[in-house]
Amino acid sequence: MAPLTEAPRDGAEERARGSAFDRLWRGFMTARTTIALVLTVLLGALHTLAPALGVTRWLIGLCAGYLLVALAGRVFFVPAPPGRTFDRQWLPTAGADLLAISTLQFLQVASINYSPLFALPVLMSAVLGSSVAALATAAGVALLLLVDVWIQIPHLAPESTELPSRFLQAGLTGVGYFALAFLVNQLAARLAREEQAALRGRRAARTHAQVNELVIEALSEGVLVVDASGRVHAANPAARMLLGLADVASQSSFALAAQAGWEPLRELARQTFELRGPQLRELALDEPAAGRRRMHVRTRLTEESYGEGLCVMFLHDLREMEARLRTEKLAAMGRMSAAVAHEIRNPLAAIAQANALLEEDLREPGLRQLSALVRKNAQRLAQIVEEILDVSRARAAAGGSPPLALDASVAAACKDWAAQTGSGPRLQLSLGAPGVRVRFEPDHLRRVLVNLLDNALRYCGERPDSIRVLTRESADQVNLHVWSDGEPMEASVQRHLFEPFFTSESRSSGLGLFICRELCERHGATMAYQRRIGGTVGTQREGNDFVVTFGPLNARATGNTTFDKINA
Known part of the structure; x- marks a missing residue:
């Protein structure tokens, strides 16, 4: 049987590996890499096909550098659970995203609006980072949008009415990013709490299952788990020994119909399913090697809430029960005999002493013969008393004898x-x-x-x-x-x-x-x-x-x- 599962270590890698946040982390890293690749290919194509749009090589280099940073994060960075651990990796991840996207947004190359891409660092900070990191990232995005509008002021006509609407649009977008960061961060925190609770519950359930398995394995009483078709799904060593399977290689399951001698057990399981209640019987199983074996069998049904119900059979060898009862009776008899022997020892000694004194004055052969008979039987009784008392005296014998x-x-x-x-x-x-x-x-x-x-x-x-x-x-x-x-x-x-x-x-x-x-x-x-x-x-x-x-x-x-x- 497998040993009890050791609790996971406290390292960030151990806590995050295999969790939902591990998958989210890798998803965000993949999204960053994909966006960087698309930007590099798109600007490279515009530089080659439409030179008039003003896409320079250093912008393509910027996107290529952003792609390398994203690839390095995808390959080398360790998946981190939510909370403060993400703060240390904010700069090479969400910070790099903000730098690259804001640069492209300020330049407005080829009249492309890059502001929707700010959602990626905001979401990543909200999901994988702390609430402070999420709100700080949203604030940074809002400031960048306002700065972008301020930079465009010299390029607008003095009498243009677009300036207020652009500031309003930037402010509303920033507020939207604030709301998005806060809501997503709360949902992520709730998901983290639920995942930790589920992990603790799963670990506790696994521990309880293993403890129950150890207890069942160590039981002297045989335990069989049987379905409605008479197939045994689990059997502890005591049950296998009672069924004559102690020397047979352990199997995951076997059918009670495999041997004719097990037919009483199969019939009892069938009656348990039909009557929908516990049963109590004394059965006799015929085994080829051990002969006829009498058993005391109890059955119980499991609930059907989570699928097909099962019949649990508890087997007890009647010979062991009788031996235990006989041992208890012998122990009680021994205590009673010791008490009786202790009480009759003194009267018996008085009888033997009186008979010895009487024997000194006897002269007739018949009376002396009767006195000898009394002496002989008194000695026999005294020997029996000493033997009974020696049983209790022997228990006090120590192992430190010279x-x-x-x-x-x-x-x-x-x-x-x-x-x-x-x-x-x-x-x-x-x-x-x-x-x-x-x-x-x-x-x-x-x-x-x-x-x-x-x-x-x-x-x-x-x-x-x-x-x-x-x-x-x-x-x-x-x-x-x-x-x-x-x-x-x-x-x-x-x-x-x-x-x-x-x-x-x-x-x-x-x-x-x-x-x-x-x-x-x-x-x-x-x-x-x-x-x-x-x-x-x-x-x-x-x-x-x-x-x-x-x-x-x-x-x-x-x-x-x-x-x-x-x-x-």
């Missing part, structure tokens, strides 16, 4: 876990990241590793290499693998593997993997599951692999990385 040696920490945690569970014969340890420190809380890393090992022990076999813990260092990251040779998980289990309170075991809280992932994310790491080949050489087989990936190596120098290399 670095710890990964291989040494993994080895110590695996050794303690094997001693507590007696699973040492089934555990193999392969440490491939020597000299790497990870920024992770030691207790949190131990908890993540122990939880993954407990899950692996629950589903693994009895072979000596049924559980493998590996650390690997690559060019830009370090991975911690916990692999076991358990049976593959069902697809439904994999989809909800890291969700809170989801478990396939009746005696599990379903918070273990969720808390592990939360702890990893709080320390800048990630956790994922994959099905891959593992085991020792000669006995390799498929198994379940949980991978913890620490951050990039190339950011180590900043001091805020997930892991750092130990200096030798």
Whole structure:
């Protein structure tokens, strides 16, 4: 998408270029050149064909010089907007016109009246110059006309009655030029104001259009603009992704009839135009690659004031809506669970303490068995409470933890876990990241590793290499693998593997993997599951692999990385 348009610069050339005054300027310059050319050719022809009229060569030279000045102004002068900027160019333009025309008028060569040509500099000053320049030019023309009549006084008879009429005619012509200059200057000023207002409105409209386009492009909701024939004129990236066009080259428009799976959208657009009102539907689109996709679709009609109306369709994937709703429910459930866990922790501790005191006085085997059952379930409840509270505690974990040696920490945690569970014969340890420190809380890393090992022990076999813990260092990251040779998980289990309170075991809280992932994310790491080949050489087989990936190596120098290399 094109970036926002930059406002034009304040230079005279930038303001005038492409405007109406630019065209007026060039029109006046062309008119000056044409008049100068006509005068040169006309006087040259009179000098050659009618020498008795008294057209001298220096008059032809004057017209030729006027033609050169006009050509230079047409070629080299910069188009100027109206106002004071024109004052600097008045002398070589309107001033040159007044000089040339007044000289020809004073001489009255071949009895030609050149006074109508004074309209050109007056109009040019009124349109392209300031009001002062326009009125000054009109005043100069009026004075020149009066001077011309005064010069002719010696050539008139004393008893002639033409003198008053000539002064009256010159005065009326001057007044006419004054009125012409004032009216044209006011019209030009109004045109300039309207053009500037139109320019500002066009710039604002362009800016708003580009901002709207940016907003629509960034919307997560799909937007389609469809006409009455079912042709799409615009579609944002979200809509193209929902229609399966994300990998297709962008097109200016396409038809909804191009694919059979889009027929519900085409039918909904047709109903919107027929009913002349907004529609709301849940549709199912069949896509060859993605299968059946359910969508929530809203339609709106644009006004027909400026042409054919269009239908705007807003598409939303129902799976995203359901996922968002599920996330909100889980967040509310988590807050409620944390509050409940916090409230029952103290009563539960009192029950466990009372049961321990009671157990000291029990002698009958049956009562001691019941007391052991109470103790076991109280411990289970206490563990569930701690796991629920750990979800909120994990959110407060900071990223500034002191670095710890990964291989040494993994080895110590695996050794303690094997001693507590007696699973040492089934555990193999392969440490491939020597000299790497990870920024992770030691207790949190131990908890993540122990939880993954407990899950692996629950589903693994009895072979000596049924559980493998590996650390690997690559060019830009370090991975911690916990692999076991358990049976593959069902697809439904994999989809909800890291969700809170989801478990396939009746005696599990379903918070273990969720808390592990939360702890990893709080320390800048990630956790994922994959099905891959593992085991020792000669006995390799498929198994379940949980991978913890620490951050990039190339950011180590900043001091805020997930892991750092130990200096030798």
